[in-house]
Amino acid sequence: MDCLLEITDLHVEYRRDAGHVRVLDGVDLSVSPGESLGVVGESGVGKTVLVRAVLGLLEPPWRISRGRIRYDGEDLLGRPERELRAIRGRGIALTTHEPRKHLNPVLPIGAQVVEVVRAHGDTGRTEARQRALALLRMVGFPDPEARLSAYPHELSGGMCQRVIIAMALAHSPKLLMADEPTAGLDVTISLQVLDLMQGLVRGSGSSLLLVSRDLGVVAHYCQRVAVMYQGRIVESADVIPFFAQATHPYSRRLLRAAAAARDDRRGSAGPASRRGDAPAVGCAYAPRCPVRVARCSTEIPPLAPVTPGHLSRCFLNADIAAGRVTV
């Protein structure tokens, strides 16, 4: 396989005294070199847990109970912390939402960028400082020399996000995972940040895994889309086929809801889901699905191809695609 990142059948649980909550329930996902993949889904479907699992950041009570994560042909799960540390930041980097909270409030941003630069390899002080300045300039940080000694609380959210991106790109990672990079930023800044990120990733031939709740963002910045619902991937396809003919009922209603919101009309993907709503057996979307059949509540539908490269987790794929069933 020539995949950069390959996640197979990943199960993650959150352990509680009262039992376990299955947060990821068999996620299959792959990112090829140079590809941009968008992962979309509503709040609480496990998007953030997914990226944390890839970096090996899950600690008890989180537990990876099954599955496999391969990066560059090698398994990541079960690797010792020391080896993971070598991959974090250098092979796979992460940018987070709430950028200000992810910066240390008592250190100037310059020191923090320098620290990241020096985390791998042995870069000298002066050299690291130069590199930090170059990185900040690269992410469009105005007047970086003067702002190296600024503290995070003295910067705007967009500026903090730029610092985070600069830190993530410090070691030219092969894969950049961006976890809702635009949450909390206004529309113009969001676009600047996303354009910037896309430009930098393309320029270096890296891959991008963009986690978002915004279908528009994904349509614009990604080549492929994966829709997550209650800990599973329910549909994955290239962007154009996905927006033209999404097949899974959830994706379809999600798209319609997004379009309705844009046109200022009421639309809905069905009643809001709550954690714990997902039935123990069968399709997780069944309780909300308008076209469910008897099988849906007893069997989990497979992630089956609709057309080559377009997968959907529904028993009615063929019927929906052919228009025999309308959602």
Add this chain to the structure above:
Amino acid sequence: MTSAAATDLVDEEQGGVVRAVAREANQLWRFARTQPGFLFGLAVIGITVVLALVGPWIAPYGPEEALPGRAVLPPGADHWMGTDISGMDIFSRVISAPRIDLTIALISTVIAFTAGVMLGVVSGFFAGAGGAWAVVSQAVMRGADIVQAFPLFIFALALVGFRGPSMQNVIVALAFLNIPFFLRVTRGAVLHVRERPFVEAARCAGGSGLRIAFVHVMPNALTPALANLSPTIGFSILLTSALSFVGAGVPIPTPEWGSMIAIGAPNMMTGQWWTALFPGLALGLTILGYALVGDGLSYYLDPTHRT
């Protein structure tokens, strides 16, 4: 000392640091002007520090000099606070005492602060983790339990029993007593700080555990320990005096408030109130001052009160 690694990172920005310190000092002064108790405390600290430096030199009489035929004189023009049973000038002794009391309190508190914060960061950061560090974390906490379960006076008396009364023994006893205290407040803060997102971000960037603990977590978890620094110094002065009072502290006739109270106590019963009152007042005001500064600082350091 408090965050060597952090300043190490920052020191390339010398100008920035100087500017930040000046800004901080200015802000602290503006805060102090609105807080009379805090100002009083600052004055007390200033006076005790000055007395610790020059007290014995500016004293009108030698602090350990027994004047023949002048025992238990009441306060007057020659002896502002009177003399004690051996004919030593109480005023001279009261202003000479900070050299001993403050030195003991400062050294023992600095030792306790440094060791307590370090141990607190390690035990808090690795609490609940796996492996060798979790064992260390547990061991530190149980050690603290043992020290705290041991009565200070018994410990100090035992030390004195083994090694004779001396300043060093008092310092060791007080440092041991205060380590668990700094350890616990720091550990509590660390347990909170280590859950904050920037700690995980540091791990994402490939930082190692100890480095994250001391560069990222510790500077954010220092506030409670710092706010308790001043009251602990005041309390240590009190304990030094208490130990001297029962004879387990600084040997007589070294000028020290606690031992002066002990010497003066029998005279007080017979009406010579000045022998114990003045050292007692000095002791009380000093502890009050240090406690007020601690109070003011903890209010000042609380970010929700910042302007």
